[in-house]
Amino acid sequence: MHNEPDGEVMRVFSQVLERQVFLFPDPIDTMEFAAAPEKLLASSMTFNGKCDGGLALAVPEALARIIAANFLGMDEDDPVVESHGNDSLGEILNVICGHLLTALYGRDEVFDLSIPRPFTLTGPEAAILARKKGFYAFDVDGHQVLLQACFCKNVPGEKPNAVG
Amino acid sequence: MAWNILLVDDSRTVKAVIAKSLAMSGVPVGTLFDAGNGIEALAILRREKVDLAVADINMPIMGGMELVAEMKRDPSLAGIPIVIISTEGSATRLRELETMGINGFLRKPFQPEALKKILDSILGGDHA
Numbered sequence: 001m002h003n004e005p006d007g008e009v010m011r012v013f014s015q016v017l018e019r020q021v022f023l024f025p026d027p028i029d030t031m032e033f034a035a036a037p038e039k040l041l042a043s044s045m046t047f048n049g050k051c052d053g054g055l056a057l058a059v060p061e062a063l064a065r066i067i068a069a070n071f072l073g074m075d076e077d078d079p080v081v082e083s084h085g086n087d088s089l090g091e092i093l094n095v096i097c098g099h100l101l102t103a104l105y106g107r108d109e110v111f112d113l114s115i116p117r118p119f120t121l122t123g124p125e126a127a128i129l130a131r132k133k134g135f136y137a138f139d140v141d142g143h144q145v146l147l148q149a150c151f152c153k154n155v156p157g158e159k160p161n162a163v164g
Numbered sequence: 165m166a167w168n169i170l171l172v173d174d175s176r177t178v179k180a181v182i183a184k185s186l187a188m189s190g191v192p193v194g195t196l197f198d199a200g201n202g203i204e205a206l207a208i209l210r211r212e213k214v215d216l217a218v219a220d221i222n223m224p225i226m227g228g229m230e231l232v233a234e235m236k237r238d239p240s241l242a243g244i245p246i247v248i249i250s251t252e253g254s255a256t257r258l259r260e261l262e263t264m265g266i267n268g269f270l271r272k273p274f275q276p277e278a279l280k281k282i283l284d285s286i287l288g289g290d291h292a
């Protein structure tokens with residue numbers, strides 16, 4: 001299976017967010033990605049197999065709380081939710097990665113996935129990254145979200161692109 | 165009869181979601197044990213009476229594939245049913261897991277009803 005990577009990245013991201021945490025992303029132009037005043041929680045992971053590469057996802061703290069709350073089926077204000085922000089973001093990224101690789105390479109390929117690694121970005125840092133190749137921007141529940149999909153080699157329809 | 169179940173996943177969020185799904189499934193749960201990787205899981209399995217293990221594949225230190233292999237190598241653990249819940253979509257890997265002797269597989273994201281169906285087939289559906 002050799003589908004168009006850009007379309008698959010956006011389709012899989014939307015599908016996972018809808019199914020897992022009941023949120024509905026709208027793609028936006030990365031040039032319109034604005035520097036949010038608040039910190040962004042982020043998670044990144046790599047994959048190895050027929051193609052090597054990595055994914056990263058950065059969301060504003062307020063949206064991370066909504067994602068965690070919806071994941072757990074709890075109220076956003078529940079104190080338990082706060083401590084699940086990074087963890088639920090990493091899990092969302094993990095699910096996106098698994099489904100994206102299946103969508104692009106089919107069910108016969110085996111990939112090894114790394115453990116999602118949490119980090120943070122400032123709004124201005126995210127705005128700079130958004131303009132680089134391999135980044136996708138979405139509006140999710142009024143929050144701007146940044147997704148990076150980086151394929152280092154052997155990606156159908158995609159030229160080599162360094163993880164960064 | 166209540167079942168002692170071991171959840172093996174490095175994500176606290178996923179373990180919380182599975183625990184909630186178990187509660188919704190109507191399966192009578194005795195003790196819910198919790199491990200963050202395969203090594204921790206093996207320690208619990210060798211120390212406690214566990215009726216069923218639910219494990220992820222992609223975990224630090226020791227992943228789900230190695231955990232299944234270790235359990236099947238150990239005669240005292242080989243008979244404990246194992247359900248894998250993972251983002252894994254590879255049919256090749258799923259066949260490998262089935263050959264190794266897992267009792268059920270769910271791909272994330274999963275519906276609580278799908279977990280209940282698998283548990284019913286393993287533990288018997290007359291608990292509700």
